[in-house]
Amino acid sequence: MRAGKALRGVAVAMAGALALTACGGGGEAEDSGPAKLRMTVWSANEAHLKLFTEIADEYRKSHPDVAEIKFDPLPFDTYTTTLTTQIAGGNAPDLAWVFENSAPDFVASGALLPLDDTLKKADGYQYEDISPATLKLWQDDGKLYAYPFSTSPFGVFVNTDMLKKAGQKTPAELIAAGQWTWDNALAAAAATAADSGKAGLVIRDFDYKGWDNLSTFWTGWGARAWSEDGRSCGFNSPEMVDAMTTLHKATFTQKALPGPGTTADFFAGDSAMTITQISRASLLKDGGFGWDLVPLPAGPKGDYAVVGQAGVGVMKKSPHAKQAADFLAFFTNPANSAKLAQFFPAPRQSQLTAETLAKTNPKLKPEQLQKVVIDGITNGVVKPSHSGQAELSQQVRAGLDPLWQPNADVKAVLDGVCAKIQPLLAK
């Protein structure tokens, strides 16, 4: 019985401890006292976070009502899923970065706080300096729901060492000769791939899944994923069929692009060229290979540019939404916008000069900045975005899968994509 008593004691103690821990795990009461703000971001880059924290520290000096501003990096690949799960779980951040592909969903949902008043009233904000083209995606009914802190054009990074070794003309030479077209770019990529045994051209983050990155290619043919109003499918348009036929040939016949299931990282020296945003210039290592950054080659429809956008919004339900919006106005004011521009091209017209950009982009030459960044932001088509994009995107990905076979029937596959997504677009 002695042992029995001792065991009973243990059981009581265990149950007690459990009850205590169960009660202790409640939420922190944040409503009283100075605000603690949290902004979810998808960059875990040290230099980025250091700059954000510097701006936040400066803000807190003059705003004692804000005790802490935390930048919370979530994984890039699953960013939107993680963010919405946090919102569903009642753990929403106060401010959040939003990708262009989920912009329509966020903007229309009513989850974000309208920002116009706060931004326009902020001291020295110069709201009218923001290029209207960059705001379009983030507005609904004339209200702005997120600030486009990054409008980043796509360009082509080129490993000039690899091209020269393969006896190819560099894109700079082709541009000078007025011959920087997709035909020539793909031919150079194919020849370099054959010579080096490495990859030719890599459309970064595509990997035969992230199909929206292909808009950097098909826009040159004048193709679009869907119509301007988002209601009809563009995948089986003649322009798209042309563009995709060229891409298919380039991949499976010319071997200018690495096939599905092959990874090649340009910045590690695995490929001759890559299409990506200029913010990736930070991945270039000093003393690596010779490189250049050039605009996208001309397609059959001539010169074009594609931009990716990212916005930052304030969650309406945040208990500190007002402070969060006020901080956002500070975070993106002209002075801080100029600082952020070294990583994220700003939407402010006054800062879109090669001179200003050069100060903060030491790796890029003024003419690269002018041609790729400034011209890109002014004329660029934004990557495809649509409400319910995640579901659409999944359907397109599944629909395009049969295309990535050497003997695919391009037109039939693209018709299939439209059959799949048209019901979603018409919703």
Add this chain to the structure above:
Amino acid sequence: MTQTDTRVGPAAAGPAPGPARPFWTSRRRDQLAAYLFIAPQMLGSVVFVILPLILVLWYSLHEWNVLAGTFDFVGTDNYTALAEDPNLGAVLRATGLFSVGLVVLNLGLALLLAVLLNQRLRGTIVFRTLFFSPVVVSLVAWTIVWGFLLQDNGGINGLLDTVGVNGPNWLRGEGTAMVSVIVVQVFKNVGLNMVLFLAALQGVPGELYEAAEVDGASRMRQFWRITVPLISPTILLTSIITVVGSLQVFAQISVLTQGGPGTSTTVLVYYLYQQAFQFHHFGYGATLSIVLFAIVLALTVLQWQMRKRWVFHES
């Protein structure tokens, strides 16, 4: 020690009529202790299993838009949508294919390995360890490494290349993707079933084989007539674990194929994840999880019923 007293009789059937009987009888104290001991487990089950189950049922009757913060009762709309879902057929087919492939390959290979490694030969310990080691490797790490090996220019095709075979693009072909995912999963977990089978095999009395030998039974006949019946309880256990586990496969699909190519590897759990967490249809996701629950429950009940037919000790 702290077992609940189940004796039936006047002594244990509650307080006898009579004055001054203390409330805390030794039986009640024992019962209290028992309940306190199971309290942590019970609390865990209630909070993490039973409550979520009820909530999922509740969510499945709602349209829940996480972004807008709306949560509207829609009755059985999600179930109607389920019946009309054009993808559901392909999803259930992929789920069935995965489960059947996994169960057959896993149990077959596990039993084969167990029989081989049950021989008194040199080095069996080394092989047992080798086959068991993937079980303790992190699932995601294991899958990522296989992802690299299965790439078009990955290790497996490199190996095939050396013997002059042009390997397929494993994770990109409609047929090969499913096979790849199954095989990766079989290698991951076959060790666990192997160990269970080994334990069962070692519990088979040796004299039965000696007697069979004397009667002139072949090795094959001994296996089917002695080994299989005697280890049938373990076969039942491993098949239930494997079937239930196969229906819950997620990480491998998420890492290796994301449900592709097309929808060829979109199994039910992955589809549920897409609907709820990627497309923000939490209500519909909950409905799909009710379907999954029903399937797992039905299969488990079926297997449990079938045990009477073919499990040796149950007849």
